[in-house]
Amino acid sequence: MRWRRGRRTADDRLDLEIRDHIERQVADYVATGMSEAEARKRVRLEFGGLDQAKEHCRDVRPHQWLSELIRDVRVGFRSLARERLFAAAVITILTVGIGATVAMFSVLNTVILRDLPYARPHELAAIRTHLLLQNQPDGSSIPNWLDWRTESKTFAGMTFYFRTAASAVTFAGREAPQRGLKGVVGPDFFEVLGTAPLIGRTPSREEFDRHDRVVVLSEGLWQEQFDRSPDAIGRMLIVDGQPHTIVGVMPRTFQLPTNDTRFWHPISTSPLWDLSKASTLNRDGDILEVIGRLAPGRTLDDARAEMSLIASRLRAEYPANRFLDVRVLPLFDHLVGDRARRTVWLGLAAVLALLAIACANVGGLLSVRATRRRQEFAVRTALGAGRARTVRQLLAESLSLWATASIGGVALAYGLLRLLLTYGPRTIPRIEQLGLDATAVAGALFGGLVVVTLCGTLPSIVATRKTNAAALATRDQSSPPRPRFHDLLVTAQIAAALVLLVGAVLFAESFVRAQHEDPGYVADDLMIVRVDLPQIEYPDAAAVATFFRDARERIAAIPGVAAVGGTFDFFMRRNGQQSITIQGREESPDAPRPRLTIEPITPGFFRASGTPIVAGREFEERDLAPGAPGVFIVSESLARRYWPGENPIGQRIVNGRRPRQNGTWDTIVGVVKDMRREGLDQSPILTAFAPASMRNMDLTIRASDVEGLIPAVRRELRAMAPALPLNRIVSVRSGLAERLAGRRFESQVLVLFAAIGLVLAAAGLYALLAYQVALRTRELGIRAALGAHRRSIITMVLTHGLRLTVVGLGVGMIGAALAARALQGLLYNTKPLDASIYAGATAGVLLIAIVAAMIPARRAARVDPITALREG
Amino acid sequence: MSTKSDLPQGTLDLLILKVLALEPLHGYAIGQRLQQISRNVVQVTQGTLYPALHRLENRDLLVADWKMTDTGREAKFYRLTRKGRAYMDVEAEKWQRLIDAFELIFKSADRSAP
Numbered sequence: 001m002r003w004r005r006g007r008r009t010a011d012d013r014l015d016l017e018i019r020d021h022i023e024r025q026v027a028d029y030v031a032t033g034m035s036e037a038e039a040r041k042r043v044r045l046e047f048g049g050l051d052q053a054k055e056h057c058r059d060v061r062p063h064q065w066l067s068e069l070i071r072d073v074r075v076g077f078r079s080l081a082r083e084r085l086f087a088a089a090v091i092t093i094l095t096v097g098i099g100a101t102v103a104m105f106s107v108l109n110t111v112i113l114r115d116l117p118y119a120r121p122h123e124l125a126a127i128r129t130h131l132l133l134q135n136q137p138d139g140s141s142i143p144n145w146l147d148w149r150t151e152s153k154t155f156a157g158m159t160f161y162f163r164t165a166a167s168a169v170t171f172a173g174r175e176a177p178q179r180g181l182k183g184v185v186g187p188d189f190f191e192v193l194g195t196a197p198l199i200g201r202t203p204s205r206e207e208f209d210r211h212d213r214v215v216v217l218s219e220g221l222w223q224e225q226f227d228r229s230p231d232a233i234g235r236m237l238i239v240d241g242q243p244h245t246i247v248g249v250m251p252r253t254f255q256l257p258t259n260d261t262r263f264w265h266p267i268s269t270s271p272l273w274d275l276s277k278a279s280t281l282n283r284d285g286d287i288l289e290v291i292g293r294l295a296p297g298r299t300l301d302d303a304r305a306e307m308s309l310i311a312s313r314l315r316a317e318y319p320a321n322r323f324l325d326v327r328v329l330p331l332f333d334h335l336v337g338d339r340a341r342r343t344v345w346l347g348l349a350a351v352l353a354l355l356a357i358a359c360a361n362v363g364g365l366l367s368v369r370a371t372r373r374r375q376e377f378a379v380r381t382a383l384g385a386g387r388a389r390t391v392r393q394l395l396a397e398s399l400s401l402w403a404t405a406s407i408g409g410v411a412l413a414y415g416l417l418r419l420l421l422t423y424g425p426r427t428i429p430r431i432e433q434l435g436l437d438a439t440a441v442a443g444a445l446f447g448g449l450v451v452v453t454l455c456g457t458l459p460s461i462v463a464t465r466k467t468n469a470a471a472l473a474t475r476d477q478s479s480p481p482r483p484r485f486h487d488l489l490v491t492a493q494i495a496a497a498l499v500l501l502v503g504a505v506l507f508a509e510s511f512v513r514a515q516h517e518d519p520g521y522v523a524d525d526l527m528i529v530r531v532d533l534p535q536i537e538y539p540d541a542a543a544v545a546t547f548f549r550d551a552r553e554r555i556a557a558i559p560g561v562a563a564v565g566g567t568f569d570f571f572m573r574r575n576g577q578q579s580i581t582i583q584g585r586e587e588s589p590d591a592p593r594p595r596l597t598i599e600p601i602t603p604g605f606f607r608a609s610g611t612p613i614v615a616g617r618e619f620e621e622r623d624l625a626p627g628a629p630g631v632f633i634v635s636e637s638l639a640r641r642y643w644p645g646e647n648p649i650g651q652r653i654v655n656g657r658r659p660r661q662n663g664t665w666d667t668i669v670g671v672v673k674d675m676r677r678e679g680l681d682q683s684p685i686l687t688a689f690a691p692a693s694m695r696n697m698d699l700t701i702r703a704s705d706v707e708g709l710i711p712a713v714r715r716e717l718r719a720m721a722p723a724l725p726l727n728r729i730v731s732v733r734s735g736l737a738e739r740l741a742g743r744r745f746e747s748q749v750l751v752l753f754a755a756i757g758l759v760l761a762a763a764g765l766y767a768l769l770a771y772q773v774a775l776r777t778r779e780l781g782i783r784a785a786l787g788a789h790r791r792s793i794i795t796m797v798l799t800h801g802l803r804l805t806v807v808g809l810g811v812g813m814i815g816a817a818l819a820a821r822a823l824q825g826l827l828y829n830t831k832p833l834d835a836s837i838y839a840g841a842t843a844g845v846l847l848i849a850i851v852a853a854m855i856p857a858r859r860a861a862r863v864d865p866i867t868a869l870r871e872g
Numbered sequence: 873m874s875t876k877s878d879l880p881q882g883t884l885d886l887l888i889l890k891v892l893a894l895e896p897l898h899g900y901a902i903g904q905r906l907q908q909i910s911r912n913v914v915q916v917t918q919g920t921l922y923p924a925l926h927r928l929e930n931r932d933l934l935v936a937d938w939k940m941t942d943t944g945r946e947a948k949f950y951r952l953t954r955k956g957r958a959y960m961d962v963e964a965e966k967w968q969r970l971i972d973a974f975e976l977i978f979k980s981a982d983r984s985a986p
Contacts, residue, residue: 013938014922017899017948021918024900024943046917056923 014057018050072396073403080400086369089763090362091405094452096756097358098409098444103416104351105440110433111344116332117253119194120293125303126334127158127290130325133592137327139286142272144314144321145186148290151310154303155292157192161185161257162267162287179532179725180221180262182239184270190216192293193256198222200233200248207247208266211273215244216264219252237263241536256335257289259432283320291331304328323592336430342826343746349819350503350753353496355447357757360489360496361764363455367486368771370394370456391457398456399449406445410436413444424745487804490761490768494808494845495815497754497761501841502816503823504754507747509837510828514681514740520673522610523732525562527706528570529699529713530728537721538695545624547720548602548693554716555701556604560709562702565605570698571677571735580632580688582642583652583665594641597685598655600692606633606672608700609732616649616670623691630654630666631691638686639671655690666690679739681828706731743828758845761808762852769801769856780860781868790861797860801853802846809842816841884916884924886967889933889952889960896937896951899925925950933959 022043029039044050080087115121127148129140140148140160149158162184190202203214215237217225226232236243244265255261267273294303304327311326377390417434424431531551538544552564579593603619614636623631632653639648652665659665674684703709714726737744773780780793820832830837891897891905903921906914928934933956941947952960 013948016946018918018922020898020943020945020947021900021903021922023945027943053919053922056919057926 011054011058014054018054068392069396072392073400075393076397076400079397083369086365087401090365090401091408093358093361093365093760094401094405094448095408095412097355097362098405098448099412099416100351100753101355101444101447102409102413102436102440103420104347105443106413106417106437107420107431107434108344108348109437109440110435111430112336112341114430114433116335117195117255121332122330123156123294124193124331125155125292125294125300125328126331127292127303127307128327128329128334129286130327132323132325140288140290141283141286142288143283144324145288145290147314148307148310148326151313152292152303152306154295154298154306156295157188158290158292159186159189159192160288160290161189162289179530179728181258181260183257183261183264184267185264186267186288189264189266189291190250192291193254194293195250195254197248198251199230200246202248203266208268211268212266213239213242213244213269214247214265215239216248216250217246218250218254218262218264221262222249239263239265240532241534255430256291259430283314283318283324289334292328300328300330339826342823343742346503346746346823346826347749350500350750353500354753354757357493357496357500357760357764359451359455360493361760362451364486364489364493364764364767366398366452366455367458367489368767370458394457395453398452401456402449402452405452406448409444409448410441413441486768490764490804491808491811493757493761493764494805494849495812497757498809498812498841498845499815499819500750500754500757501845502812502838503819504747504750505837505841506820506823506827506830506832506834507743507750509834510681510826510830511740511743511747513829514679514743517676517680519677519680519736520611520675520684521732522702523736525702525704525706526609526732527701527703527710527713528728528730528732528735529701529717529726530696531699531717531724531726532696533721533724535695541693544695545693548697549621549624550720551699551717552602552604554720555699555713558703558709558712558716560703560705562704563604563608564702565608565700566602566693566697567605567700568600568694568697570700570732571739578655579657580653581656581659583659585642586659593657595685596638596688598688598690600694601689602693602697603691605689605700608702609675610702611675612673614671614673615647616668618670619689619691624693630664631669632666633670633672633689634668635672635674635684635687635689637674637684638688641686653688655688680736681740681743700732746826758848761845762848765801765804765849766852766855768804769797769853770859772800773797773856773860776860777863777868780863781865784863785865785869793861793863794854794857797857798850798853801849801857805846805849805853809845812845813838813842882963883967884920885928885933886960886963887914888921888924888928889956890964892934892950892952893957893960896949898941898947898949900947902950928956932956 022040025043025046026036026039029042030036034042116124118124127140128137129144130136131138145158145160149155152158187205187208190197197216198219200216202216203212207214217232217237222228222232225237226235232246232249235246237246238244250264292303294300307326307328311321311324314321315324380390414436417436421432421434531548533544533547538547548566552566555561555564578596578598580596580598581587601619603621603623606613606618616633619631619633622628634648642648643651648668648671651668653668654660654665672689675687676682676684701709701713710729713729717724717726783793816838817833820827824832887906888902891902891909897905899922902925903916903918906916925934929936929950932953934950935953936948936950938946939949
């Protein structure tokens with residue numbers, strides 16, 4: 001309000017000054033003998049336009065621009081309100097463009113660009129075992145880690161976390177027992193990462209060496225169980241029946257190994273630790289993810305050189321290491337995986353394509369409007385508006401559009417991010433930290449501003465430069481300046497739309513193909529109930545076996561249940577480094593082996609999962625009995641690999657790389673179909689199933705109304721073990737869907753973008769042709785009057801539209817092929833250059849373009865010669 | 873009026889500053905003074921005088937004070953600032969050089985004419 005009052009007094013003063021001048025002049029004239037009335041009249045004449053003079057004075061006043069800008073913007077809004085359809089179109093397109101861009105850049109920044117939340121993150125490296133035979137990275141073993149740590153000089157510290165650290169345990173603080181993920185970590189884990197605890201401390205070296213049962217809570221668990229009370233330090237957390245002392249709380253940003261890790265405890269309390277120190281454990285185990293912090297002044301290359309020397313020495317020394325190398329990579333690269341990175345770049349590419357279309361479209365609309373207003377501006381100039389003034393007016397209109405779209409765009413981006421958080425794939429790391437990113441907002445708004453300003457004002461500036469008289473006289477609009485620029489914009493839109501469409505089809509095809517893979521079991525009507533038995537109450541294998549036998553019997557007795565089985569982990573990422581040894585085909589223990597996994601299951605598992613038994617039989621209760629002869633069931637792919645064209649039933653094998661010391665062998669009693677459980681797009685791994693009851697198992701239950709039976713299942717299990725946490729009960733169908741969620745999400749986003757892109761491109765083409773037809777009304781009228789056929793007029797307009805389309809399609813085809821090649825790794829069973837997909841997409845765009853061009857073409861043909869000529 | 877010569881661009885500012893270098897004046901008086909001194913050659917319309925005054929004021933070359941005058945009305949008196957004086961000296965010198973050069977060319981052209 002202040003500036004308003006200031007202005008008023010400034011105006012008052014100006015008034016006073018001018019009036020003083022006039023009075024003095026009048027007085028002077030009167031002194032020379034003029035009558036006062038005459039003097040006044042003369043003064044007024046001399047002074048010229050009083051208001052003009054005042055206005056000029058105001059013009060030189062500083063800070064005038066602000067109030068003028070506001071006035072201009074107001075006029076801008078008013079002039080846009082007159083053209084609601086135009087304004088709505090521009091604002092909608094810009095809103096979509098800005099919203100999508102902000103959302104995508106926010107994702108990019110959160111997932112890819114933001115540094116890890118640890119001290120001096122560039123010093124942190126992941127040190128990974130590399131399988132030379134498979135040429136793929138893997139986890140590492142404890143003995144190798146020990147050697148690396150002892151011998152390396154380039155790392156100031158080297159620690160690790162359990163690769164399967166996301167293993168679940170039962171824990172109880174103050175409340176009822178729950179199930180949650182624990183991080184099992186090496187010595188100095190928190191120190192190497194350099195994150196200070198929120199409260200308390202991290203486990204000390206002494207505690208580690210003394211095997212003290214200590215835990216560090218996550219901020220989330222601390223809040224839930226202890227309401228953020230500092231008293232939590234020193235209290236007990238029961239982990240798997242064992243009391244552990246709470247020593248500290250880590251902040252929310254600390255997310256290793258996973259973002260939902262509930263607490264951490266040192267590996268030294270696990271029996272594995274002592275075993276490994278005795279070096280009896282396989283050196284080629286893959287259970288650790290090793291992290292190192294570079295020593296001051298050392299680079300990653302130093303570390304690589306040193307580690308590869310160490311690895312080659314270990315290869316020479318230990319047979320198990322013969323095919324193992326080491327890779328050192330920035331921790332960041334390891335944690336933000338390649339797949340996630342490519343997914344984000346894919347999204348970004350799609351957004352940029354969409355943005356290009358949106359910008360070209362808005363540019364087209366604005367420049368059409370500006371050209372149409374040539375006459376208006378000519379009139380304004382003739383009436384005395386300076387060019388600067390006209391440009392300012394245009395600028396103000398553009399700003400009004402931009403401001404409205406910006407508000408909408410940011411709101412849209414916020415909505416999109418909320419959607420992404422709720423429905424987006426969990427496979428993208430750090431996605432839960434997603435929020436509107438200030439840089440992204442600033443960048444997108446600035447980009448929008450540039451496009452709107454340039455496209456909104458440039459054409460008019462060019463237009464106003466034309467001699468005014470010519471523009472004023474242009475009642476005859478039959479030969480407007482050919483909007484080459486506008487043709488280019490339309491071509492670009494078509495090209496980008498084709499790229500988006502091809503991408504969308506490729507990804508949709510990938511998803512559909514993955515979706516239709518045969519899982520090797522019947523995913524419907526199948527339920528998984530996770531059971532983790534605490535060590536304290538079920539101390540030995542016998543107790544565990546009894547529990548699961550009873551549980552299976554009780555659940556099977558529930559009316560409606562068709563079959564019950566159990567497996568170690570239905571959806572688990574398989575450990576591919578296990579092996580079998582075949583009687584009569586004993587290989588050297590360090591011979592290369594295929595990726596193979598041994599899976600403990602209970603009788604009834606295949607009946608429950610609906611997996612076809614290809615040959616032989618399923619496990620029975622007697623196979624679990626103590627002293628029963630050892631049996632295996634193998635997957636079809638394993639049978640094919642070891643006994644191609646032979647019957648594997650009756651073959652004798654053992655688990656491991658060498659025959660048993662006592663010379664006994666187990667017998668293969670069955671062959672089952674391959675099962676895809678890590679995700680339908682993951683090819684099945686060779687699997688040997690052994691009958692066993694593990695402490696941690698997924699019970700698999702098949703029933704016609706399996707959801708409805710959950711309460712009964714809970715009741716039965718509770719009756720056996722009242723304190724058992726049962727918070728993971730999922731249907732296999734939804735579990736599978738979750739594993740394809742990333743793919744589905746990618747294809748949905750692309751399809752959505754492609755649809756928007758197509759609509760925009762079609763609208764762009766339509767707008768261009770319609771505008772040209774409108775400008776050429778008179779010409780078309782003359783043609784019609786001279787006897788031109790309706791059809792030839794339609795052809796003329798269509799040809800122009802299709803020429804642009806074909807050029808756009810040509811460019812788009814090249815772009816699509818390049819993009820598809822770059823994204824090849826993200827596709828599933830789909831060729832990036834599948835000719836039928838390209839042909840289909842091209843035909844689709846062409847068809848839409850024809851429809852878009854047909855409307856103005858028909859309008860052109862309907863031009864009535866009489867009206868057209870009269871109006872002209 | 874129309875027989876009077878137009879002022880070259882930029883000279884009005886300089887003339888105003890020169891007039892005000894002698895004493896503070898209000899707008900009307902400045903106009904009168906310009907006319908007087910130039911023996912009516914320079915005539916400034918109000919439509920250009922006041923914007924020029926305001927512009928100079930905004931550039932801090934002039935400051936204005938409101939004073940009661942004999943007419944019984946308040947009038948706005950402009951006077952030169954230190955910055956205005958310095959600006960005037962520099963500009964005047966520039967103009968002087970230009971005029972010298974101008975004369976030189978014209979005189980030598982006259983001489984060389986047959």
